[in-house]
Amino acid sequence: MGIGDRLLAKTANVGTKPTEPAQARPTDSEPRTSPGRLMDAQNRINSAQARIKELEAQLEDKAALEVSLDSLIEVSGRRRKLTPEQFQELKNNLAQHALATPILVRTLPGDRFEIVAGHNRVAAYRELGRKSIRANIASIEEGEIEFAAFFSNLLSPSLTDFEKYWNFKRLQELTGLSRTEISESAGLSKSHVTRIFSFDLLPDAAKTALSEKPERLGSNAAQKLAALTEAGKAEKVTEAVRRLVDDETFTQDRAVALATEKQRTTAPSPTVIKRGKRKVCEVSSRNGVVGVRFFEKNATEAEEWAQRITEFISKSLGESSGD
Known part of the structure; x- marks a missing residue:
């Protein structure tokens, strides 16, 4: 039903x-x-x-007539989207055989016709260099x-x-x-x-890209990408969808993974401290951890510096609390 x-x-x-x-x-x-x-x-x-x-x-009462392809108007969004393989198959068929079913059009002012059904057949005829196509004309409201x-x-x-x-x-x-x-x-x-409507939450740029090859993204992956879009990753989602459209080997799972991955932050370069021309140590910080590495492996000196650093931090914290 x-x-x-x-x-x-x-x-x-x-x-x-x-x-x-x-x-x-x-x-x-x-x-x-x-x-x-x-x-x-x-x-x-x-x-x-x-x-x-x-x-x-x-x-049934009207015979089909030949209409010029230049006189046909296509309404955006009404044409059925075919894969490149499906369209090529249709084109090859029409190149070798006569049009079995005329397209359906309605009359517009100025000797123009609006395509009601048969958009892909018209597109194939145009690519084949044809000048006209058989059509049935009917009266029907928008x-x-x-x-x-x-x-x-x-x-x-x-x-x-x-x-x-x-x-x-x-x-x-x-x-x-x-x-x-x-x-x-x-x-x-x-x-x-609900899954189907997940596409509604994708960034406009992603939907524009997807309209070129709608078969590249299913509703399950779209639902995951929609959640990532709402989580503030619209740019990554758009990038992932564009990769899907441009690269046939790029899978939906990889697209979700690309949009999910966290942005990598570059750790700051360590600061090298010298005594004259001799390198004494380097100080680095990463993910909240401060490290000091001495170039000369002198355990006693390292312990002394560790004590000095501890005293410095304690003193600094004490001065801060006093303010």
Whole structure:
């Protein structure tokens, strides 16, 4: 059962029949209660499903036409992210065979078209040097596109955890559902949804880098890196994520280890004390420990200096307490 079906089942007793269209309401009266938000989501799902059926009927009656690649507009965030291997496989297939399924577009002013489905096919055609592509044109509203695309992609097995995170965020924006409500509606555990939302706590620079190769970081490692970010290690986390993206041999465990490691401090150089040109001793300090090393191994002289140092410290402390 998909998330759309789960939302429908969850809201079956709220009071709105699935066959009823969503009622128009003022923009300043968004539902605030959980049942209200779920009912609103249900209405959006019903509308999206109805529009999909309408589009399917339209496409049965209309033949695909050739549209110029230069006339196509891609909406950021809607394109499915493929690995380089997956995209190359698609490109090789299209280089040898005709396009089996036309892309879907909607008409924009100025003889332009917005891509609804088929972004990767368009990208492959462009790299192959093609000038046009077969497309079906349908009438569909912006909100309907986003909502329908969301439910068709959200729980795809090939969807990476980072892409699921972005889709969950979009679901919140579309419906106002809380994370708990999302987990219940999607049939996922709260802990799983919490891990997915760990990406939200990563530094913006890290998320920007990760958007290039979202498959490089899973939610388990993301949760650990998010905790390190909150602990004040945002720069190290960003560095680790960039290493993941740039170096295919760099593992997620190594990324967490890189962000976890403490900053190394360089110990100050010891001070050498001389008598004339002859080195007598050196004084060093490290991790709160002060050490004196004599170059000439004279036990008696070392003991005398140890006594003098003890007397000096005691006297200094006494003078300080007297102040």
